[in-house]
Every structure is written in structure tokens, then in C-alpha cells.
Amino acid sequence: MSSSQRNVDFILEQIAGAGSVSARRMFGEWGLYCDGRLVALVCDDRLFVKPTEAGRAFSGEVELAQPYPQAKPWYLVAEEKWDEREWLARLIAITTAQLPLPPPKPPRKKKPKK
Numbered sequence: 001m002s003s004s005q006r007n008v009d010f011i012l013e014q015i016a017g018a019g020s021v022s023a024r025r026m027f028g029e030w031g032l033y034c035d036g037r038l039v040a041l042v043c044d045d046r047l048f049v050k051p052t053e054a055g056r057a058f059s060g061e062v063e064l065a066q067p068y069p070q071a072k073p074w075y076l077v078a079e080e081k082w083d084e085r086e087w088l089a090r091l092i093a094i095t096t097a098q099l100p101l102p103p104p105k106p107p108r109k110k111k112p113k114k
Helices: 005-014 053-059 079-083 085-098
Strands: 021-026 029-034 036-045 046-049 063-065 074-077
Touching: 005 021, 005 029, 005 036, 005 079, 005 085, 029 085, 036 085, 046 079, 046 085, 053 074, 063 085, 074 079, 079 085
Parallel strands: none
Antiparallel strands: 021 029, 029 036, 036 046, 046 074, 063 074
């Protein structure tokens, strides 16, 4: 089951205070990025945040769940917490700070002209 664009847009609005946020389609679901780092997934209209020690300390008790079969467990954010804009943005900001920057992509090779 695919996640609705409406829910993805709502979550992006809620976490906008965390930094530069965006969403990308991934295998029929959504990856949420903050400052260039993958920090969360929206799968089956459920929000999963990448697990970090700082995120766990901030959020207290968290439920771990798999966003998709064979995935490692991520923090499942209860839907009632989605309305807490400041809390959710803070969780994303804390998680983002704990994640390494993605490696730079190598430049594309130009095809030789014929």
C-alpha cells in the first residue's frame, strides 16, 4: 500500500523547522531528507525515523518497527505526535545532526562527441 501525497506534504510542513527538508519517491514509498541526509521514511502512511542514540534520548520510549520487510527497525512515530510541530522538527534536527553527510557523487563522465 502506497503512502498518500497529502500525508507526506503534511509531515514536510511539520518538520520544516529542522532544516532544508525534501521528499523523494523510493520504491513506491517516500524517503524524507533533511540537509541532504536520509532521516525518515513514510511507508504505508506511517512515519519511521532513522534510529540514533540522541533521537532515542530526546523522544524517550520509542517503538521500533520495520518500515518494509527485511528492513532494520526504525523508530515508529505515532500519528498523534505528527501534530506536535516543534517536537517533530526537533526530533528530525537531532537525528540529522547524528548522521554523516552522504559522500559526494563523482562527476559524470562526458560522452565523447562523434
